[in-house]
Amino acid sequence: NAGVTQTPKFQVLKTGQSMTLQCAQDMNHEYMSWYRQDPGMGLRLIHYSVGAGITDQGEVPNGYNVSRSTTEDFPLRLLSAAPSQTSVYFCASSRTGEGNTIYFGEGSWLTVV
Amino acid sequence: DQQVKQNSPSLSVQEGRISILNCDYTNSMFDYFLWYKKYPAEGPTFLISISSIKDKNEDGRFTVFLNKSAKHLSLHIVPSQPGDSAVYFCAAGTYKYIFGTGTRLKVLA
Numbered sequence: 001n002a003g004v005t006q007t008p009k010f011q012v013l014k015t016g017q018s019m020t021l022q023c024a025q026d027m028n029h030e031y032m033s034w035y036r037q038d039p040g041m042g043l044r045l046i047h048y049s050v051g052a053g054i055t056d057q058g059e060v061p062n063g064y065n066v067s068r069s070t071t072e073d074f075p076l077r078l079l080s081a082a083p084s085q086t087s088v089y090f091c092a093s094s095r096t097g098e099g100n101t102i103y104f105g106e107g108s109w110l111t112v113v
Numbered sequence: 114d115q116q117v118k119q120n121s122p123s124l125s126v127q128e129g130r131i132s133i134l135n136c137d138y139t140n141s142m143f144d145y146f147l148w149y150k151k152y153p154a155e156g157p158t159f160l161i162s163i164s165s166i167k168d169k170n171e172d173g174r175f176t177v178f179l180n181k182s183a184k185h186l187s188l189h190i191v192p193s194q195p196g197d198s199a200v201y202f203c204a205a206g207t208y209k210y211i212f213g214t215g216t217r218l219k220v221l222a
Contacts, residue, residue, distance in 0.1 A: 004156075029206040042119075042214035043157070043202060050208055055172035060211065090156055094208060100145045100164075102210060 002026045006091050006105035013081040013112045021076040021108050022089030029103075031094045032074040033058070034066065036087040038109075043090065049074055081112045116140050117205050119213035127221050134192040134216050136203035139184065143205040148177060148188045151200045151215070160201075161188070193220045 007022045025032065033048035035058075045058030049068040063085060065075040065077040074093075078085060088109050126132045134147075144165050149157035163170040163177045163186070170177050176189045182192045190197055198220050204210040 027177035033209070035212070040122075040214065043204075045209065045211065048209050058208075059211070094210075100147070100162055100207075101159045102147065102149075102204070103159070104149075106156045107154075 004093055004103050004105040005089055006089075006108050008108060009106065010109045011111070013078070013110065014051045015081060015083060015112060018083050019078050019081065020079075021077065021089055021091070021110070023105060024072050025074075025091075025093040025103070026072065027093060027103065028071060029093035029095045030071070032068065033092050033094075033102075034064070034074070034076045035090045035092065036060065037090065038087050046076065046089075054058075057074060078110075083112045086112045115211045115214075116212045117203060117213045119201075119203060119216050119217050122214070123217040125221060127141070127217045128195060129192045130153045132188075132193045132197065132218055132220070134188040134190075134201050134203075134218065136186045136188075136213055137184060138186070141181070141207070143186065144207040145205070146177070146186050147180060147210065148175070149202045149204065149205045149212075150197075151202060157202060190218075193218075195220050195222050 004025045034046040035043040044060045047066040049055045091105040092102045120146045147162045148160040161175045179186045200215045200217050201216045204212045
């Protein structure tokens with residue numbers, strides 16, 4: 001019963017380094033998205049995808065890249081890490097229809113020093 | 114401009130009483146409205162949803178009410194239990210969801 005799987009769970013980066021947060025879902029959902037959670041800010045949408053090969057920006061896309069080469073995978077790339085990107089990152093997937101639900105991964109804690 | 118707002122950052126309720134969490138939105142094109150519960154160090158977990166064509170949805174102790182004219186939704190938890198203590202987020206959208214900033218609910222035993 002995997003659902004949405006994120007890796008790594010914890011990561012410390014130095015300013016200027018790049019890295020990729022991995023996300024995979026096994027529910028054949030068309031839609032996938034990345035959120036970050038910061039104190040007092042709730043969950044903010046970074047990027048989302050409505051299907052393989054299609055991505056778009058969310059509320060806070062700067063400093064992040066995404067791609068969707070398969071239905072299952074939606075990696076988030078930090079191009080040049082900054083302390084402002086210290087956050088908890090959540091990947092999510094969903095499908096349309098009645099009773100629409102977003103399924104979240106367990107989160108990735110990222111610290112940029 | 115915040116499209117989804119939860120104006121109460123925290124709420125305390127006695128065990129057994131009703132908890133009412135509120136959420137306001139600005140975009141009348143949202144198709145679905147969702148409520149999530151989040152414990153520390155865990156991902157958000159789905160509670161209940163409502164589509165824009167309905168005004169009420171119920172699931173056990175949880176009921177969501179949607180007032181489209183006021184662009185307002187609320188989550189009612191009856192009766193409240195200590196295990197309900199968590200941060201609650203509302204979200205609105207279709208496949209691209211915008212979340213509110215959350216309300217921390219504390220249920221007092």
